[in-house]
């Protein structure tokens with residue numbers, strides 16, 4: 001029978017204790033396996049503006065969106081958050097068929113806007129985009145006057161027959177975008193001569209001018225300074241009375257400030273959707289917690 005040298009046994013024990021004391025959690029939160037189509041929290045709404053079921057998006061053979069089902073409520077502000085490349089913009093662009101312009105992109109599943117499948121409806125894409133406006137990351141005014149930027153949509157959609165009607169749409173849209181006082185004396189000046197923050201509010205006015213039902217915002221403040229960001233955030237709160245708003249943001253603080261619900265995406269999955277306060281104070285999914293506490297991102 002062999003017996004262990006007591007001093008070696010003591011050393012081993014001490015080593016084990018040391019390892020336990022200094023144990024680091026080597027598990028990588030990103031290795032967590034997410035089951036396809038299993039979103040935790042509250043992804044559904046009673047009277048949804050959008051009812052999205054089993055949505056998948058492919059770029060060639062790569063599946064960028066993996067079996068996502070979600071409702072977007074009427075007049076709610078919902079934020080999409082998650083690490084870079086998780087599919088937030090891809091999913092957002094499905095909501096007004098912006099992905100149509102990407103040849104290799106295919107969208108599967110059911111995407112209902114007020115009960116009508118936007119990918120199968122007889123209405124054309126121009127009509128859809130009038131109902132579902134979009135504001136992009138970088139302000140992108142047309143190289144035209146402030147007035148003509150806002151009047152552009154109403155003109156092409158035939159929303160105003162008389163000059164006085166068009167003037168009224170331009171003024172009310174600029175007012176709703178919080179830009180009237182800054183713009184009223186330079187309506188016929190070039191939009192590109194405005195500051196970045198003003199240009200972004202002009203793009204919001206342009207989106208509002210055709211009376212959309214939904215406004216999609218893809219990181220609308222990422223090119224803006226904190227003051228301009230605060231103005232756009234105030235605007236989002238005001239606009240939510242009239243529109244349904246979906247916003248992609250890299251800023252968790254922004255999501256917390258502006259949205260009713262927050263949806264957390266990871267690697268093409270929709271991991272969790274919940275009331276925003278719940279997502280940031282008591283997330284249900286371990287991955288959401290890891291993300292909002294900065295363990296990855």
Ligand SMILES: Nc1ncnc2c1ncn2[C@@H]1O[C@H](COP(=O)(O)OP(=O)(O)OP(=O)(O)O)[C@@H](O)[C@H]1O
Nearest residue numbers: 059064082083084085086087088089090091102104
């Ligand atoms: N036009 C495209 N062609 C091919 N693959 C694309 C295209 N656009 C996005 N992808 C891929 O789809 C996946 C999701 O990208 P997407 O831009 O939607 O993510 P994201 O969460 O919005 O990222 P970010 O926060 O960096 O903007 C990524 O793997 C990306 O490389």
